[in-house]
Amino acid sequence: MFKMKKPFFWINQLKKDFLFEFTYKITFFGQFLGIFLTAISFFFISETFFGLESSHLESFDNNYFLFATIGIAVIDIVITIMRSLTFSLRESQSFGFVEILFISYISPVYIFACSAIYPFLKGVLKFLLYVLLLQIIGNHAFTLSSVCVSFLLFIVMIIPFLALSFLALSFVLYFKQADPINFFINMVVSIFSGIIYPVSVLPDFMQKISDIIPLTHQLNSIRYLLINNSLDQYIFSNLFFLHVFISIIFLFICIQIFKNIIFMAKRNGTIGNY
Numbered sequence: 001m002f003k004m005k006k007p008f009f010w011i012n013q014l015k016k017d018f019l020f021e022f023t024y025k026i027t028f029f030g031q032f033l034g035i036f037l038t039a040i041s042f043f044f045i046s047e048t049f050f051g052l053e054s055s056h057l058e059s060f061d062n063n064y065f066l067f068a069t070i071g072i073a074v075i076d077i078v079i080t081i082m083r084s085l086t087f088s089l090r091e092s093q094s095f096g097f098v099e100i101l102f103i104s105y106i107s108p109v110y111i112f113a114c115s116a117i118y119p120f121l122k123g124v125l126k127f128l129l130y131v132l133l134l135q136i137i138g139n140h141a142f143t144l145s146s147v148c149v150s151f152l153l154f155i156v157m158i159i160p161f162l163a164l165s166f167l168a169l170s171f172v173l174y175f176k177q178a179d180p181i182n183f184f185i186n187m188v189v190s191i192f193s194g195i196i197y198p199v200s201v202l203p204d205f206m207q208k209i210s211d212i213i214p215l216t217h218q219l220n221s222i223r224y225l226l227i228n229n230s231l232d233q234y235i236f237s238n239l240f241f242l243h244v245f246i247s248i249i250f251l252f253i254c255i256q257i258f259k260n261i262i263f264m265a266k267r268n269g270t271i272g273n274y
Contacts, residue, residue, distance in 0.1 A: 009106060010114040017118035020091075035126055039133040042068045042196075056198040059220075060227050065138050070223050071195040073130035074157070077123035078189065078215065081116055081158050082182050085165040086172050088115035108262055109255055112169060116162060124151065131226075146229045150222050156244055157218045161185075163251040170254075170261040189215055214243040 022028050046065035053062050060067045089112070092098040101111055131142055164185055171179040189195070192202070192210040199210045199220075210216045217234045224232040234240055 009111070010117055013111075013114040014118050014121075017115065021118075032126070032129065035129050036133065038072055039069055039130065039137060042072070043137050056200045059232075060223055063138070063140070063227065066134060066140060066227050067198070067223060068196045069130060069134055069138075070226060071219060073127045074154075074219050074222060075189065075193075075195050076126055077120070077154060078158065078161050079186060080119040080123045082161050082165045082168070082185065084116045084119040085112045085169045086179060086182065088112055089169055089172055102262060102266065109166075109258065112166070113162075116165070120158070124154070127154075140227070142226055143229050146225050149231075150225055153218060153222050153225070156247070157215065157222075159244070159247040159251055160214060163247070163254040166251075166254040166258045170258045173258075173265055174261050189213065192216065193219060195219070214247065217243070 043065050046063070046068070049064055054064075057064060057067060089098070092101055102108055104111070128147075131147060134140055135142060164181060168179040168181040171181055192199070192206060193213055193215045194210065199207055199216055202210065217239065221232050221234050224230070
């Protein structure tokens, strides 16, 4: 039976993921060039509204450039985390070592959770680059404390999306098809979570949907923290702790679903099917 050393597995996984992506240098460096192009694009879009005040942006210093760019930077981390686990499974299926992942002494849950480490670190690096560009182009000074606290909010924010990633992983493992879960979640958060426009511009019935999604509140908290250098009321509310509690419970549920799917796939002998 194939055996891997658990204490150092996450380090080896981190190194493997980096080297694999760095092999394709144009794609690797191109993603960072895309940050600059995105920031420049939203800067010129925001210049269209320069000098105008909007009630929808009062909490964010009436600065659409900061509002939209921070939203893009945060959703980039979310999408990267969500795709990381299914990408790791697809990679193992393509290269023919998927069975090894499920017969080793290391839990498959731990193996795939480790595959999210590199995407998360890369997402944090990209976020820092966004912050740097916002300081240079947007002429806005971010404090070190606000950036550090925002990282803590990232941890809370990605918990439900890591859970959804395990759910998507279960779908791919069982149905052997491109999962619709990532597509559906990306569509929902893009429309309802106020990524590039304030939720307050949506119709009332759509705002009610937005209020249900934790990312809506967490994203605005990160924006408020970075732009105003202070915590908003959401962080100190019962709703915040409720979202954290539900997210953790949801993560355990999705992990259990993944374990059950592994058991079913092993029983049916379909783990290696691709």
